[in-house]
Amino acid sequence: MSTIPITGAVDRPWILPSRGRVGMSALIVAESAIFTIFVIAYIYNIGRSISGPTPQQVLEVPIFATICLLSSSLTIWIAERALHRSNMKMFGLWWLVTWVLGVIFLGGTAVEWRKLIYQDGLTIHTNLFGTTYYSLVGLHASHVTVGLIGILTVLILTLSGKVAVRHAERIGVFALYWHFVDAVWVVVFTVVYIVGRS
Amino acid sequence: MSDRAIPIGESIDLTPPQGMAAGWLELLHDWVITVDHKKLGIMYIGYALIFLLVGGLEAMLIRVQLAVSNNHFLSPETYNRMFTMHGTTMVFLMGMPIIIGIANYLVPLMIGARDMAFPRLNAFSFWMTAFGGLLLYYSFIGGVGLYGAGSAPDVGWFAYAPLTEKAFSPGHTTDYWALALIVSGFGTIGAAVNIIATVISMRCKGMTLFRMPLLVWLNLVVASLILVTISPLTAAQIMLEIDRYLGGHFFDTQAGGSAIVWIHFFWIFGHPEVYVLVLPAFAIANEIIPVFSRKAIFGYPAMVAASVGIAFISLGVWAHHMFTVGMTSASNTFFVLSTEIVAIPTGIKIFNWLATIWGGKVRFTTAMLFCIGFLFQFLIAGLTGIMLSVAPWDWQLHNSFFVIAHFHYVLVGAITFCLFAAFYYWYPKVTGRMLDEKLGKWHFWLFVIGFHVTFDFMHIPGLLGMPRQIYTYEPGRGWDSWNMIVSLGGAVQAIAVLVFVFNLVWSYSKGTVAGADPWDAWTLEWATTSPPPVYNFAVEPVVSSRRPLWDLKHPEDPDSRYE
Numbered sequence: 001m002s003t004i005p006i007t008g009a010v011d012r013p014w015i016l017p018s019r020g021r022v023g024m025s026a027l028i029v030a031e032s033a034i035f036t037i038f039v040i041a042y043i044y045n046i047g048r049s050i051s052g053p054t055p056q057q058v059l060e061v062p063i064f065a066t067i068c069l070l071s072s073s074l075t076i077w078i079a080e081r082a083l084h085r086s087n088m089k090m091f092g093l094w095w096l097v098t099w100v101l102g103v104i105f106l107g108g109t110a111v112e113w114r115k116l117i118y119q120d121g122l123t124i125h126t127n128l129f130g131t132t133y134y135s136l137v138g139l140h141a142s143h144v145t146v147g148l149i150g151i152l153t154v155l156i157l158t159l160s161g162k163v164a165v166r167h168a169e170r171i172g173v174f175a176l177y178w179h180f181v182d183a184v185w186v187v188v189f190t191v192v193y194i195v196g197r198s
Numbered sequence: 199m200s201d202r203a204i205p206i207g208e209s210i211d212l213t214p215p216q217g218m219a220a221g222w223l224e225l226l227h228d229w230v231i232t233v234d235h236k237k238l239g240i241m242y243i244g245y246a247l248i249f250l251l252v253g254g255l256e257a258m259l260i261r262v263q264l265a266v267s268n269n270h271f272l273s274p275e276t277y278n279r280m281f282t283m284h285g286t287t288m289v290f291l292m293g294m295p296i297i298i299g300i301a302n303y304l305v306p307l308m309i310g311a312r313d314m315a316f317p318r319l320n321a322f323s324f325w326m327t328a329f330g331g332l333l334l335y336y337s338f339i340g341g342v343g344l345y346g347a348g349s350a351p352d353v354g355w356f357a358y359a360p361l362t363e364k365a366f367s368p369g370h371t372t373d374y375w376a377l378a379l380i381v382s383g384f385g386t387i388g389a390a391v392n393i394i395a396t397v398i399s400m401r402c403k404g405m406t407l408f409r410m411p412l413l414v415w416l417n418l419v420v421a422s423l424i425l426v427t428i429s430p431l432t433a434a435q436i437m438l439e440i441d442r443y444l445g446g447h448f449f450d451t452q453a454g455g456s457a458i459v460w461i462h463f464f465w466i467f468g469h470p471e472v473y474v475l476v477l478p479a480f481a482i483a484n485e486i487i488p489v490f491s492r493k494a495i496f497g498y499p500a501m502v503a504a505s506v507g508i509a510f511i512s513l514g515v516w517a518h519h520m521f522t523v524g525m526t527s528a529s530n531t532f533f534v535l536s537t538e539i540v541a542i543p544t545g546i547k548i549f550n551w552l553a554t555i556w557g558g559k560v561r562f563t564t565a566m567l568f569c570i571g572f573l574f575q576f577l578i579a580g581l582t583g584i585m586l587s588v589a590p591w592d593w594q595l596h597n598s599f600f601v602i603a604h605f606h607y608v609l610v611g612a613i614t615f616c617l618f619a620a621f622y623y624w625y626p627k628v629t630g631r632m633l634d635e636k637l638g639k640w641h642f643w644l645f646v647i648g649f650h651v652t653f654d655f656m657h658i659p660g661l662l663g664m665p666r667q668i669y670t671y672e673p674g675r676g677w678d679s680w681n682m683i684v685s686l687g688g689a690v691q692a693i694a695v696l697v698f699v700f701n702l703v704w705s706y707s708k709g710t711v712a713g714a715d716p717w718d719a720w721t722l723e724w725a726t727t728s729p730p731p732v733y734n735f736a737v738e739p740v741v742s743s744r745r746p747l748w749d750l751k752h753p754e755d756p757d758s759r760y761e
Contacts, residue, residue: 019315019399026391026425033429037463041437041448048454125445128454135440135448 020173028180031143035184038139039191042132046196049127058120059133061193065108066185069144072101073182076175086165092158098178099151102144109141133192140188143181150174233317234732235302238324240628242299245328246292251699252335253287256280258692265685267673274669278352281667283334285355286375289471290382291331293613297478298327298389300620301417303628305393307723307730308411310402310739315395323388330382337374351375354667356468357438359449359460364442373442376435383432390424393417402722404741408502409761411721411744412495416481416505423474423509431467434460458523465516473512476608477505479616480547483569486623487551489719490566491558494745494757497550504543504550511540521592530589537587544580548573563717564638568619571646575611582607582657597667600660606653610691618645618698625702626716630728631709637701644694651687655680720745 046055079094113134116122124134154171157163163171229237259280263272272280306314314320337350351371353362362372397418401410410418438460440446447453449460488495495501517525517533525533551573560566582604586592595601618641625633659680664671671677715724724747726735743749743757 014403016399016401019395022398023316023319023391023395026394026421027387029422030387030391030425030429033426034433037430037433037466038437041459041463044459045448045455048456050454124440125447128447131440131446131448131455135437135446139436 018169018173020169021176024173024176028176031180032184035139035187038132038136039187042136042191042196045128045132049129051127053120053122053126053129055129055133055192055197058116058122059193059197060112061197062108062112062189065105066189068101068108069105069182069185072098072105073179075101076178080168080172080175083163083165083168083171088158088163091163092155095151095155095158099148099155102148102151106141106144106148109137109144133196136188137192140181140184143184147178147181151178231321233313233321235306235314235317235320236628236730236732236734238320239299239301239303241324242295242302242327245331246296246299247699247702249287249291249295249331250695253284253292254692254695256284256287258688260284261685261688263670264681266682267671267675267678269670272669275352277669278354278667279350282351282354282357282375286334286351286379288609289355289475290379291334293475293609294382294386295327295331296617297420297475298323298386298393300478300482300617300624301393301420302389304624304723305396305414305417306400307627307726307734308414308721309397309400309405310722310735310741311396311400312733312735312738313400314392315400316392319388319392323385323392326385326388327382328385330378330380330385333381334374334378337371337378340370340374356461356464358464359438359457360451362438362442362460363450373439376438376442380432380435380439383428383435386424386428387432390421390428393421394425397421402735402739402741408499409741409744412484412498412501413481413721415502416477416484419505419509420474420477420481423470423477423512426513427467427470427474430463431471434463434467437463461520461523462516465519469516469519470509470512472605472608473508475613477508479572479613480505482616482620482623483551483572485721486565486569486619487554489623489717490561490563490569491555492561493554493558494720495550496553496556497546498744500546501550504546507543508540511536511543515540518587518592521589522596534587534589538584541580541584544576548577548580563622564633564635564642565619565622567639567642568615568622571642571649572612572615572619575607575615575649579604579607579611595660597665598660599664599666600657602666603653603656603660606656610649611653615645615649618642621698621702623717624723625705626709626712627723627728627730629706629709630712631705631707632712632716633705634701634709637697637704641694641697641701644690644697648687648690648692648694652684652691653687655683655687659684715747718751720748722746725750 075094075098079091079098082088082090082094122130122133124130154163154174229241232238259272260277263269263277263280302314302320306312334351339349349371351357351374353367353372353375357372357375360366362376397410397414407415437446437448441448441450441455447455449455449457451457484495484501515533515537517523517529518537521530521533582600586595586601586604622633622638625631659677662676662680664675664677664681712728714727716728717724722735722739722741723730725739739746741749743761745757749756749758
């Protein structure tokens with residue numbers, strides 16, 4: 001048995017979008033839908049807790065952690081540009097900076113949670129605020145964690161000299177995810193620390 | 199394999215002889231580790247067929263229980279598990295896997311690609327879906343939790359809060375339900391990401407978006423819809439598990455949470471889900487009706503636009519499941535109108551299919567018969583849908599058997615009919631053998647009769663006030679004879695499905711050898727052998743119209759001349 005060959009002349013070049021970027025964009029849409037539902041649940045439940053503590057009493061605005069996370073979007077972009085120019089030293093440096101900024105953010109969340117749990121006595125089952133707060137911020141933190149594991153993996157591969165300019169496309173796809181995690185934080189920050197405390 | 203080394207114009211079958219001297223262990227190993235979209239597609243479909251039989255058995259048990267009044271064939275507890283498992287199974291373990299399986303098998307072939315965009319993600323998605331199903335059914339043995347209460351979920355397929363909260367559903371049955379759907383949901387999202395990337399990035403030369411077969415278009419729309427449909431369900435299930443395991447209060451009304459929010463979240467998933475299931479059925483009809491009418495599809499751009507339109511509108515209709523919840527008049531009015539707007543794009547589709555058949559040389563193969571059945575039944579399903587979209591009518595009939603009859607008219611009368619058509623149409627491609635047409639005609643007529651006896655008459659006890667999900671009923675309410683008729687029709691459908699399964703098995707070894715293109719069709723999957731080799735096409739195809747095989751067979755009058 002043989003296949004029927006179908007051939008014909010096509011003069012125009014045939015270029016399609018990168019499957020990695022399309023796939024990651026699709027995943028980001030799906031993730032956004034998950035976050036949307038959690039954000040809606042948070043907004044809907046603002047002020048519905050029947051016991052304390054309330055966000056006004058216990059939440060502090062994590063300005064430093066936020067600055068770290070948002071600037072990591074910039075540093076990952078600088079790292080990508082360095083990779084495109086095959087400047088592996090600069091790539092490694094800025095990639096490391098990105099990872100450190102992410103770790104600082106996650107550490108900030110850990111410190112904040114520690115304070116909330118041990119000083120303020122707010123856990124996920126204390127009241128509705130606790131339930132919605134820990135699940136929304138926790139959902140975001142779990143995405144940061146996944147991103148940090150990814151960044152660390154690339155960092156280790158870079159240090160062992162296995163990353164080259166030919167990986168720029170894949171790293172670019174991964175960076176999309178990281179930008180998404182940062183962008184979601186803008187929404188979470190606004191909802192939890194600005195709208196939720198007002 | 200360096201296929202580019204093969205000289206253009208020549209095609210060599212490089213498939214190693216299959217199944218030869220391979221023991222069953224090697225064969226099993228081969229299937230477990232495969233990343234081939236065709237094998238994964240077949241596994242999706244096989245998995246779905248197994249659950250079709252399981253879900254069908256559960257439906258039959260429900261119908262035996264309801265056939266006569268005051269029946270005690272099942273215990274009330276078992277009855278609750280049966281309708282929960284029937285619904286969950288048919289939607290998540292039969293419907294979703296089978297549409298994804300068909301997309302998996304056909305989309306790369308139809309766009310002239312060698313595989314999906316992410317073959318390993320594809321395998322991952324399948325196994326997540328498969329283990330999700332196993333997790334759900336494991337609840338029959340594992341569901342008896344610390345409290346010794348129940349086995350298998352019994353909260354209904356929409357699992358309304360607060361019934362699902364720990365206080366009212368002790369034990370682990372509800373957790374199995376939620377976790378199974380989270381796990382298989384991840385698989386579904388992975389498959390959707392893969393289908394989108396495949397359609398956007400893997401098309402062969404010349405396959406512009408508006409030359410893609412409509413099946414591919416519709417699966418692109420469905421995959422996009424899955425992204426924004428399954429994810430909310432996953433989010434809601436996570437919230438439910440936070441409530442159940444970590445003592446959260448999302449749906450805990452006593453702590454200020456809201457059960458209504460669950461209903462909203464569930465139907466934000468639940469209604470678009472209907473279109474996730476029905477659009478692939480449309481996709482199948484879009485391929486089969488033109489081939490057996492011997493005409494190109496009528497109104498291709500309108501079909502694409504209508505599909506995209508349906509997907510958008512479907513995101514804004516969910517609360518028509520909630521007219522009896524007690525929303526404001528403004529919300530009720532909005533959801534009445536948005537629901538009725540769905541009739542416009544679906545109407546466009548029905549007219550386009552009719553126009554495709556109009557004046558064609560119709561060949562009444564089994565596949566075409568199922569498609570024609572689909573056209574009639576989908577129309578009726580749409581009409582009862584419009585009736586139910588009118589809020590006062592819904593207040594009267596909400597949660598009655600009228601609603602059950604309506605959505606089974608969609609799920610069975612439209613979707614299952616198209617799925618059966620797909621089996622008769624593509625089975626030759628997948629196996630290299632034709633499904634037996636004589637058995638096929640038996641299957642069709644038995645199924646169409648059984649379907650109408652069951653679901654036409656099921657509307658009547660609903661109109662007479664019979665609510666859904668009741669264990670049994672008193673005699674003398676005028677429901678007895680109708681329920682008996684419905685149950686008998688169910689038995690006829692069951693026989694038809696058994697004929698179909700027998701046909702699948704029998705034709706696999708005894709069917710007529712199909713050849714590459716048994717239907718004289720026009721899309722790319724028929725350009726390769728049946729079954730297709732692992733790499734699909736020895737030479738990457740180049741297309742210059744919507745019907746590449748027509749161009750090939752009719753070089754004197756190719757479609758590309760008219761584009």
